[in-house]
Amino acid sequence: MVLTVLTLISVHATPTVLSQVRSSSNFQIERDSINSAGGFSTSSSFQLEATAGEDGAGTATSSNFALQAGFQQQDQVTLTLTGGQAVIMDGDLGGITGGESNGSTTVVASTDGAAGYALTIESNSNPTLQSGASSIAEYAPVGGTADNTFITTSSDAHVGFSPFGTDVVARYLTSGSVCGSGSASTTACWDGLSMTPVVISSAPGANAPAGATTTVYFKVGIGSGVTQPPGVYVGTTTITLQSL
Amino acid sequence: MMRIGLIIVVFCFGYLGVAFAQSESFTINTTIINSDTDAPASPGNVAAVADTQTQALVTWDAATDNVAVTGYQVWRDNVQIATTTLLSYVDNPVIASTTYLYYITAFDAVGNVSASSSVVSLTMPSDIVSTPSVTSSSAGSGRLQSREYAITNLEISPALNSIRITFTTDTFVRTQVQYAVEGSEAPFTIIANQARRSHDIIVTGLTPGTLYDVDIFLTRTEFEAVPNETLQARTLAPADTTPPPNVRAFVARPTDNGVALSWQNPTVVDFDRVRVVRSEAFYPIDMADGWVVYEGDRATFLDTQATAARPTYYTIFAIDTAGNVSSGAVALAYIPPVGTPPPSPVDTVIPPPDWSLQLDITQSSGRAILQASSTFVLPYAEPFTLSIPAATLPSNLKTIVATLVSPTDELAVFRFLLRINPERTAYEATIDVLLEPGTYPLTIDWYDFKTQQAYQWQGAVVAVGMSESAPSQNPWWPLWPVIVVCSLGLYYLYRRQT
Numbered sequence: 001m002v003l004t005v006l007t008l009i010s011v012h013a014t015p016t017v018l019s020q021v022r023s024s025s026n027f028q029i030e031r032d033s034i035n036s037a038g039g040f041s042t043s044s045s046f047q048l049e050a051t052a053g054e055d056g057a058g059t060a061t062s063s064n065f066a067l068q069a070g071f072q073q074q075d076q077v078t079l080t081l082t083g084g085q086a087v088i089m090d091g092d093l094g095g096i097t098g099g100e101s102n103g104s105t106t107v108v109a110s111t112d113g114a115a116g117y118a119l120t121i122e123s124n125s126n127p128t129l130q131s132g133a134s135s136i137a138e139y140a141p142v143g144g145t146a147d148n149t150f151i152t153t154s155s156d157a158h159v160g161f162s163p164f165g166t167d168v169v170a171r172y173l174t175s176g177s178v179c180g181s182g183s184a185s186t187t188a189c190w191d192g193l194s195m196t197p198v199v200i201s202s203a204p205g206a207n208a209p210a211g212a213t214t215t216v217y218f219k220v221g222i223g224s225g226v227t228q229p230p231g232v233y234v235g236t237t238t239i240t241l242q243s244l
Numbered sequence: 245m246m247r248i249g250l251i252i253v254v255f256c257f258g259y260l261g262v263a264f265a266q267s268e269s270f271t272i273n274t275t276i277i278n279s280d281t282d283a284p285a286s287p288g289n290v291a292a293v294a295d296t297q298t299q300a301l302v303t304w305d306a307a308t309d310n311v312a313v314t315g316y317q318v319w320r321d322n323v324q325i326a327t328t329t330l331l332s333y334v335d336n337p338v339i340a341s342t343t344y345l346y347y348i349t350a351f352d353a354v355g356n357v358s359a360s361s362s363v364v365s366l367t368m369p370s371d372i373v374s375t376p377s378v379t380s381s382s383a384g385s386g387r388l389q390s391r392e393y394a395i396t397n398l399e400i401s402p403a404l405n406s407i408r409i410t411f412t413t414d415t416f417v418r419t420q421v422q423y424a425v426e427g428s429e430a431p432f433t434i435i436a437n438q439a440r441r442s443h444d445i446i447v448t449g450l451t452p453g454t455l456y457d458v459d460i461f462l463t464r465t466e467f468e469a470v471p472n473e474t475l476q477a478r479t480l481a482p483a484d485t486t487p488p489p490n491v492r493a494f495v496a497r498p499t500d501n502g503v504a505l506s507w508q509n510p511t512v513v514d515f516d517r518v519r520v521v522r523s524e525a526f527y528p529i530d531m532a533d534g535w536v537v538y539e540g541d542r543a544t545f546l547d548t549q550a551t552a553a554r555p556t557y558y559t560i561f562a563i564d565t566a567g568n569v570s571s572g573a574v575a576l577a578y579i580p581p582v583g584t585p586p587p588s589p590v591d592t593v594i595p596p597p598d599w600s601l602q603l604d605i606t607q608s609s610g611r612a613i614l615q616a617s618s619t620f621v622l623p624y625a626e627p628f629t630l631s632i633p634a635a636t637l638p639s640n641l642k643t644i645v646a647t648l649v650s651p652t653d654e655l656a657v658f659r660f661l662l663r664i665n666p667e668r669t670a671y672e673a674t675i676d677v678l679l680e681p682g683t684y685p686l687t688i689d690w691y692d693f694k695t696q697q698a699y700q701w702q703g704a705v706v707a708v709g710m711s712e713s714a715p716s717q718n719p720w721w722p723l724w725p726v727i728v729v730c731s732l733g734l735y736y737l738y739r740r741q742t
């Protein structure tokens with residue numbers, strides 16, 4: 001009984017203080033709750049956080065929404081990354097004749113964190129695609145920005161990627177001829193993989209449970225003047241979802 | 245109280261932190277197929293000749309391919325001894341008086357290998373360093389009429405100070421040999437008094453490395469002198485076993501079109517050519533330890549077939565006219581992918597475990613090299629040799645690299661291999677003259693392939709002008725007459741005063 005009273009007091013005493021992100025130039029509070037009971041108990045080794053007098057806590061979901069009820073339900077940001085199937089490039093390339101092959105993988109990133117998310121891509125090896133002692137170089141954009149067109153000269157043998165989605169960062173947006181701003185495209189903008197993570201998509205705000213879809217396109221280009229040793233070239237790439 | 249405790253337990257698992265990340269790793273898979281299954285044609289016109297007693301030159305014509313020929317494999321006695329992009333190969337060393345079988349195969353970029361070329365046989369000379377050029381002439385000097393006696397089985401065997409001539413005649417005749425230094429008007433004559441059919445004449449007292457004109461006369465009587473052969477033969481030169489210095493300033497610079505190599509050839513007079521060998525594994529430690537990408541006497545080469553995405557190691561060997569080979573200068577080329585730092589050839593450098601490096605530096609002039617701790621002082625305008633006694637190193641040691649840094653440009657870094665000498669007593673490298681005085685930081689890296697570790701020693705070479713290299717070399721003894729006279733004068737003055 002005492003606990004129930006305490007709960008009512010806490011709810012009604014904070015009619016205008018809703019759970020939200022609070023930030024300044026130095027910090028950001030992801031979640032907060034105000035209740036007048038519970039509290040923290042600490043020792044040198046442990047910290048016990050407790051809330052009391054809360055009824056109806058828990059998560060309720062539908063296809064479009066998720067309700068997390070309770071004083072501290074939102075202290076934990078839920079990140080969900082799905083997809084990321086293996087990429088099998090379409091068609092074999094002739095080591096002498098050259099050409100291009102394409103492939104893609106799609107991931108869905110969702111977060112219930114109001115600060116949003118960032119999606120990065122990185123290669124697990126350098127160069128990414130290797131077959132025994134042979135390898136295929138990473139795509140190198142001509143300038144500082146990603147290339148609007150995948151360029152393969154006669155002496156090139158390389159692999160590049162291009163992300164596409166609603167939250168793709170500016171580097172991978174195109175005006176139609178130049179990358180850096182504009183809109184996302186499935187045929188631009190092309191960049192080289194690196195063992196250093198590169199942000200490909202980012203957006204503020206929660207998007208759970210639907211999430212945001214990002215498709216990463218890959219292209220291998222073998223120039224007509226290159227003799228690429230035959231073999232199955234394999235590499236591993238990692239896409240990481242982080243909360244902001 | 246129980247209820248309160250239960251509630252506390254239920255809710256106490258809340259999180260305070262919000263640092264989360266989730267990753268998905270996936271593979272990218274692409275297949276490059278062999279669209280070229282046609283092997284190159286076999287190289288033609290394979291030939292092998294003896295350059296010297298211990299050096300063979302193998303040459304061939306370019307092979308053809310439906311796409312392109314990438315290189316050639318040189319085979320000796322069914323063992324592959326070299327891979328090269330060139331159309332010749334100098335096989336050194338080979339053993340005198342030994343017969344070798346050579347053939348060549350061509351291959352393309354995807355590994356299609358041609359059938360073997362025709363096999364050529366080469367028997368290395370026995371005692372001949374330079375094969376004498378034998379010229380038959382029946383005209384003689386004009387004093388004599390015509391060749392009268394047939395000579396067969398003529399053999400010329402030069403030595404350092406003599407030339408041996410053997411031949412057979414179809415009848416019993418006496419031999420008269422006139423010889424003189426080429427172009428000299430004062431020939432010496434040797435006359436054999438006994439008539440023979442099998443002749444063996446040794447001309448002695450000759451100068452090493454000198455070309456002689458030799459006229460052979462055959463006579464039946466004392467009054468007859470019929471010229472049968474006029475030939476030239478060169479006595480052997482003293483064996484040159486001194487390797488040339490390494491090239492200077494060997495640099496491998498990645499470009500859009502390949503790796504640009506540049507160097508300065510040694511300044512010694514018997515320098516003949518260089519050979520550049522490439523490997524993706526490590527610095528080639530001998531002339532056959534990788535791809536031969538260039539051989540000649542130029543000072544630049546563009547290697548258009550280097551793989552830009554991997555470290556590419558080069559060693560350049562200087563070769564003199566006697567076939568001696570320098571220890572090798574090395575350079576590393578690498579075009580790093582965007583955002584990737586180039587790898588260091590030395591991943592982990594730790595001090596030597598339980599032995600110390602004994603480094604000696606000598607110069608051909610025999611001048612004393614002043615050494616203080618790990619600093620060597622020497623005249624800069626003279627080649628010098630770095631030497632590490634083999635007995636002081638672990639037996640499993642494989643590769644030693646010496647690095648000199650210019651005193652005025654720290655980016656001018658010259659690296660050399662120290663190779664075991666023929667006597668297997670020391671690891672050595674000869675460095676050509678330094679171009680300017682100054683302090684050259686010297687680093688010795690050695691790679692222990694057994695323990696997979698690298699070690700390093702650091703010191704310096706202080707190159708000074710000749711006058712600075714050592715205390716005054718002027719002896720005092722030429723002044724002794726002055727000293728004696730002055731002493732007598734002082735003694736005279738002393739006696740006068742007393």
